[in-house]
Amino acid sequence: MANENNENETTPEDEKIVRKTISIKGVSADLYKRIQKVSTETGKTIGQVTDEAYRSFMGTVENAKRLSDGFVKGMKEGSSQYIENIKELEITGDDLQEIGRKIIFKNIDTLTFKNIDNDMFDRYVNAIIMVKTVNIPKSVSKARVLLKGSFIDRIVQ
Numbered sequence: 001m002a003n004e005n006n007e008n009e010t011t012p013e014d015e016k017i018v019r020k021t022i023s024i025k026g027v028s029a030d031l032y033k034r035i036q037k038v039s040t041e042t043g044k045t046i047g048q049v050t051d052e053a054y055r056s057f058m059g060t061v062e063n064a065k066r067l068s069d070g071f072v073k074g075m076k077e078g079s080s081q082y083i084e085n086i087k088e089l090e091i092t093g094d095d096l097q098e099i100g101r102k103i104i105f106k107n108i109d110t111l112t113f114k115n116i117d118n119d120m121f122d123r124y125v126n127a128i129i130m131v132k133t134v135n136i137p138k139s140v141s142k143a144r145v146l147l148k149g150s151f152i153d154r155i156v157q
Contacts, residue, residue, distance in 0.1 A: 019047065080104045080126040093120050102126035113137060118144055128152060
């Protein structure tokens with residue numbers, strides 16, 4: 001592009017910017033002409049216009065990465081883990097906390113919950129599907145199990 005050789009230029013905001021002469025190879029002639037035109041129209045140097053373009057581009061990339069990371073994290077936290085196809089399972093509050101996400105219990109003959117309360121049940125159990133017998137402690141409401149259950153043969157408290 002163009003050579004910028006204004007070392008320690010002061011901006012209107014009184015911040016010092018260290019500038020170096022940098023040669024960038026491979027810039028298309030058409031794009032360079034467009035940058036020159038913007039430079040002329042705005043009264044800025046090609047280096048200033050290029051700096052602004054790079055700054056804008058980097059801001060876009062960083063924001064896209066932050067958004068993408070947030071999306072992936074949300075999907076991981078929001079997605080449920082399946083525990084399925086087991087004859088008999090006893091799961092405790094410690095087990096649920098260790099898994100650390102919502103769980104769908106599916107196709108289990110006997111599912112027994114121990115050492116959990118309503119809040120923990122709501123936080124970690126997303127659904128109970130096709131379970132013959134669900135054993136729950138007195139600290140968990142049958143209504144909560146019913147709301148999260150489908151195709152349950154029996155609930156024992």
